[in-house]
Amino acid sequence: xxxxxxxxxxxxxxxxxxxxxxxxxxxxxxxxxxxxxxxxxxxxxxxxxxxxxxxxxxxxxxxxxxxxxxxxxxxxxxxxxxxxxxxxxxxxxxxxxxxxxxxxxxxxxxxxxxxxxxxxxxxxxxxxxxxxxxxxxxxxxxxxxxxxxxxxxxxxxxxxxxxxxxxxxxxxxxxxxxxxxxxxxxxxxxxxxxxxxxxxxxxxxxxxxxxxxxxxxxxxxxxxxxxxxxxxxxxxxxxxxxxxxxxxxxxxxxxxxxxxxxxxxxxxxxxxxxxxxxxxxxxxxxxxxxxxxxxxxxxxxxxxxx
Numbered sequence: 001x002x003x004x005x006x007x008x009x010x011x012x013x014x015x016x017x018x019x020x021x022x023x024x025x026x027x028x029x030x031x032x033x034x035x036x037x038x039x040x041x042x043x044x045x046x047x048x049x050x051x052x053x054x055x056x057x058x059x060x061x062x063x064x065x066x067x068x069x070x071x072x073x074x075x076x077x078x079x080x081x082x083x084x085x086x087x088x089x090x091x092x093x094x095x096x097x098x099x100x101x102x103x104x105x106x107x108x109x110x111x112x113x114x115x116x117x118x119x120x121x122x123x124x125x126x127x128x129x130x131x132x133x134x135x136x137x138x139x140x141x142x143x144x145x146x147x148x149x150x151x152x153x154x155x156x157x158x159x160x161x162x163x164x165x166x167x168x169x170x171x172x173x174x175x176x177x178x179x180x181x182x183x184x185x186x187x188x189x190x191x192x193x194x195x196x197x198x199x200x201x202x203x204x205x206x207x208x209x210x211x212x213x214x215x216x217x218x219x220x221x222x223x224x225x226x227x228x229x230x231x232x233x234x235x236x237x238x239x240x241x242x243x244x245x246x247x248x249x250x251x252x253x254x255x256x257x258x259x260x261x262x263x264x265x266x267x268x269x270x271x272x273x274x275x276x277x278x279x280x281x282x283x284x285x286x287x288x289x290x291x292x293x294x295x296x297x298x299x300x301x302x303x304x305x306x
Contacts, residue, residue: 037276037279037280038276038280040055040272040273040276041062041063041273041276041277041279041280042057042058042059042060042062042273042277043055043056043057043058043273044056044057044058044061044273045272045273045276046270046271046272046273047270049272050270050272055273058273062273062274062276062277063277063281065274065277066274066277066278066281067281071253072261072278075256075257075258075261076258076282076285078256078257079236079257079258080236080285080289082167082170082171082235082238082257083232083235083236083238083289084232085171086171086174086175086178086231086235086238087228087231087232087235089171089175090174090175090178090179090182090231090235091182091224091227091228091231093175093179093182094178094179094180094181094182094183094185094186094227095182095183095186095224097112097116097179097182097183098182098183098184098185098186098187098190099190099212100112101113101183101187102187102190102191113184116179116180116183116184117180119176119177119179119180120177120180120181124177124240124241124244125240125244127173127176127177128173128240128241128244128245131169131172131173132244132245132248135159135160135169137156137157137158137159138156140159142154142159143155143156143157158249160245160248160249160250161249161250161251163250163251163254163255166245166250166251166254166255167255169245170238170241170242170245170255173241173245174235174238174241177241178231178234178235181227181230182227182231185223185226185227186220186223186224186227188223189219189220189222189223189224190216190220192219192220193215193216193219193220197215198211198215198216201214201215222297225293225296225297226297228293229290229293229294229297232289232290232293233286233290236258236285236286236289237258237259237282237286238257238259239257239259239260239263242255242256242257242259242260243259243260243263246260252264258282258285261278262275262278262279262282263275265278
């Protein structure tokens with residue numbers, strides 16, 4: 001009796017042919033801007049060049065100026081710290097909300113999902129207007145509540161002047177805007193966990209915490225990794241929330257993150273060549289921070305193919 005031959009996956013060019021139109025559009029939309037930005041990063045390109053003066057080729061001078069600028073390194077360190085704290089908080093809160101949606105009744109789950117969708121669909125500027133009012137020094141609800149419960153030092157307290165409290169407010173806003181995506185993505189993964197495994201583990205005496213750690217988390221690990229990677233990328237280049245809060249009273253130099261730093265360097269100071277070099281440098285930083293997650297995703301994919 002012959003042994004069964006192992007099944008091998010046949011590789012066909014069809015998936016690549018289906019992806020070709022999307023890749024062509026992506027290259028057309030992003031290829032030229034990236035190339036133009038790369039060229040500009042090696043040029044002296046300022047306001048004079050905006051009015052027709054030919055740009056001057058300066059080689060790696062822009063990169064040298066950036067790498068020797070202590071303020072840029074301070075912005076990078078500040079951005080990475082803010083990104084990691086906010087991304088971790090978003091993941092914890094989002095996973096908790098997703099688990100909650102699997103545990104409550106259908107009516108409560110629909111109510112929670114509608115609330116998440118409304119928070120997710122609200123335009124950033126509209127939601128930031130509400131958050132500015134909540135943390136307003138004179139008429140904000142947050143200061144009023146803290147004062148009513150005994151914290152008199154928060155009477156008239158300005159949350160945006162101090163860099164630490166500025167980032168507390170910014171972090172709350174970013175987490176609030178990001179939790180719905182994480183919650184829905186993780187909830188979709190949780191619905192695919194076989195109930196039979198949970199029931200068998202419960203019969204064997206495993207607690208709810210043990211079942212979640214040993215069964216649920218490994219099964220939804222790909223979802224958690226992808227969502228975590230996206231959160232790191234998004235939180236590292238956060239712009240709108242920081243920019244609006246800076247205009248509302250934050251000290252720009254002490255609260256700049258990567259996005260606002262590049263924006264003010266280019267459009268604010270007219271140093272477009274330097275801003276282009278900073279953009280490429282930050283791209284490398286983003287890739288470096290994301291590389292760990294990408295390696296895990298590739299390794300898991302290879303294990304599935306094996």
